[in-house]
Amino acid sequence: MFPEPLPQERRFFDALSRDVWPAAERGLSLEGVGLTTHGLIELFESQLISRHLDLQARRLQARGEAFYTIGSAGHEGNAAVAMALRSTDPAFLHYRDAAFLIQRARQVPGQTPLWDLLLSFAASAEDPISGGRHKVLGSKTLHIPPQTSTIASHLPKAMGVAYSLGLWRRLEAEGEWPSDSVVLCSFGDASFNHSTAQGALNASGWTAYQGAPMPVVWLCEDNGIGISTPTPDGWVAASMAARPSMHYLTCDGLDLLDTWRATCEALRIARVRRQPVFLHMRCIRLFGHAGSDAQQAYLSPSRIKSDEDRDPLLVSAGHLRRLAGLSCSEIGQLYHHVRERVARVAEEAIRRPRLSTADEVMASIIPPSRLARILPWQGVSNVAPDTLARRLNQALERIMIRYPHVVMAGEDIGRKGGVYGVTQRLQSRFGPHRVIDTLLDEQSILGLGIGLAQSGLVPIVEIQFLAYLHNAEDQLRGEASTLSFFSNGQFTNPMVVRIAGLGYQKGFGGHFHNDNAIAVLRDIPGVMVACPSNGADAVGLLQEAVRLADEEQRVVVIIEPIARYHTRDLLGEGDGRWCFPDPGPDHRLPVGELGQWGEGTDLAILTYGNGVYLSRQAAIQLEAEGVALRIVDLRWLTGIDHEAVFQAVSRCKRVLIVDECRRTGSVSEELVTCLVERGMCSDRLARLTAEDSFIPLGRAATATLPSVDSILECALGLVGNAAMADKGMKTPGEIR
């Protein structure tokens, strides 16, 4: 027999030889649920292909030819879910949903799901979804954005896509998906418990509770166990059966007829009433969590046998015998036809090319560009100097006019106009559908943004305070930044994330409103981070960020220094020197364009954000001390053009890096490294950073941060050393 049978197949062969098949718990008829005989057989074929792919993956892994064995065995009932949906309904799939993808592929002519999935098992560069970067279930043609194994992190964006469908209707346009689509999002009973899942479920209910459209079917594939930890009996039902504004339906995922029936009902609610449905599908997990998982270590033999006896393939075969009139011989022929076909195709698939170089791997981190959708500006710019907050507010208003597909979302950005007034009057001007007051859940805010972006909008989402980002950061790290990478640039979620952050608020907030930890944003491949120091630059950076999202499909984060939002003066009360005129609608500050104040060569201060403001204050005294200096503003904190930085400071005798973020992990480390790598002697360098501390409350709020005084002290120390060196004297460092 080809290929050699695996032990996991014995149970099916046994049933086949004895013609004894488990019956479904509900005695449904094909006519009763509106399914045809041919449809039932087709579903069984999809289940069989999925099963044999699982088994073949194990055979191939043993040969070193495939690299992923987390299978779909026991979950194959979701083929019926796929059949009930339209092939254009966006589907965010659980990693055990191969049968769903296979079945959907049959609804679109010309698809090759068997080949495609084997390429993904083999990590072939020709894998049509990820290009060999990960074994993901996804397909552009099949409207299945790829999901990785990150636990439940795909639920928030599914909610976001569902929300976008109503939004596109409101905008009287159509995005990536037809506006009468239903979003399908599946996950397991273990990841159901993850806060990300709970947040998304809650957000969908919260939205629907207010009457807004939320056409989503949450498919919980409950196999009763998460790796080795059982899900308490009845837990999922008890959690979900009485949630407000959430329809709760159940089905037996071992029974194709019941799964089909329940999905049709779920779709009727979600598509017609545009309300969220939680479809609780009971299934089983066969053959362990993955190929390496020996489930006999934590499951009793009787439990394992019990599960094997309820194998959905056995139940389906029983349906075929009773309802479709297939003989055992025909079922056997079909089973062997599929297993041999899968094995044969596998031998071809593993011969296909694989990724080998870093360039090949990284080719899709940055998404492809697309046509700009900006409208010409016909308004008048306000040239009167004003604060950072006011400049941002006006720029946002202009962006909303010029980009009709830009949507803003965040806590308190609508009616209140933002905690700091940055979004004032925007909701009244553009409506609550384009300036969305969200619930208090950063995971949902970012997930909403990702979903809106995937649907073709350009979201500008706001995180109210930097510290609040951290409980939701995976939505950027695990989801938004990886979508292009794992889809070979086919799916994108371009957006702008505005985050109010950094320290120096006078007498307000303590750590959670003055957080200065941005390292988590700077090491994410593909994500761009900007930080303006003043209102004019903020306009240039924001306008460039929106262009980057709109045209280059990038994810851009702007850290807005809260303490500078309403700063008007630089040196003294009423001098108005930190108010800036509007640089205009076409002013953009691309990556690599450094800001510079002064031309002095005694000292260069390399800094950003509040550091620019403080350095400008220190500059007065430094100049009075005879120090000719320049201040270089980085503006962008990722993708730094170090050659440009080196050119900007290399002619200066000394270089002081002022970094308001922590000594450990801040951009200052990268700056020092790259300057030294370009030949700058470390004696010419110093850095002044925040301490590795959290920010305290009250008068000590700035005690751990760089200040004008500490900048002066460091600068004068550095310049003093330079003067001593010029005179051939030993510097303090050398004496020590």
Added chain:
Amino acid sequence: MSADQDKTKERLLIICPGRGTYTSSELGCLTRYAGDADWLARFDEHRREQGLPPLSELDITHPWRQALHGRGEHAAPLIYACALADLLAIDQKRYEIVAVTGNSMGWYIALAAAGALEYQDAFRLISTTATLMQQQLRGGQALYPWVDDDWQPQPERRQSLLTLMESLHGSGGLELYLSIDLGGMLVFGGNEAGLAALLEQLPARDPFPLRLPQHAAFHTPLQAPIKTQAREAFDSTAFTAPRVPLVDGLGRVWTPWSADPQSLWDYTLGEQLVAPYNFTSAVRVGLREFAPDRVVVLGPGTTLGGATAQVLIQERWHDLTDKASFHDRQARDPVLLSMGFPEQRARLV
């Protein structure tokens, strides 16, 4: 398809030829390969009853004439019979057919080859549609390559051809459609004015652009009246599920277990007649989803071999990258067997 399948058998993807494959060099091949076959005698008998020359007579009527052998009601059943003779000659002890597909009219042959239609029913279907099309001869077809001389895909050229087609269609009564996606070539279907305008604009690449004589604008909306008549003339009762998987002109797989005969009929005398036939997709699906050891193009003739090889190259199948690597592979151990070549046919029978 059996549990104790013989691993030593080679797996074949069968490709059934369409119109234009029975030419002067094929004269005599039908009687040579199937002269004494019962099924051919029945076909001939049926044609006599219809007042049409029997196929075995046509096959030996010299010289080959476009006005006779090339006419739809003669050419189509001749091609079918020749293909059937080749199919039945394949040694079942050494070869297993894993999937069947075809090009254009070859779809009807594929239905018979896969067992979805009895041979006689397929003969009736082919005769019916060919006669309807010949009677009305609505529009025509023209062929043009989008690969280079080495059969390397040139996607920009393909796109510019489609753009040209779209720009001509609809103006001044011109009708032009994509008729067949044929490996490295595009077959355009249209009315006379549309084809004339297209041919005028296409740069000469000997022998292209090639107008296909006696062909109607198959697989385009111009065939809508034929569709109506064909559905009336040929109902669905003859259709059954195939015995081996079938890949249709959209690249969709019909399996022996789940294929719905009614749907198969509906496609065959519906969308298949009036929408583009994607031969490229059909072969691609056949390769990727069934992983045959070899691809067999049934006779008559060998002209479909080029288009098939071009798909193999597009797929980089078995490391085929261009015309030269294909010919090199063919010389060593052919991946494509065209039964119109006697020496390649001999390997299979």
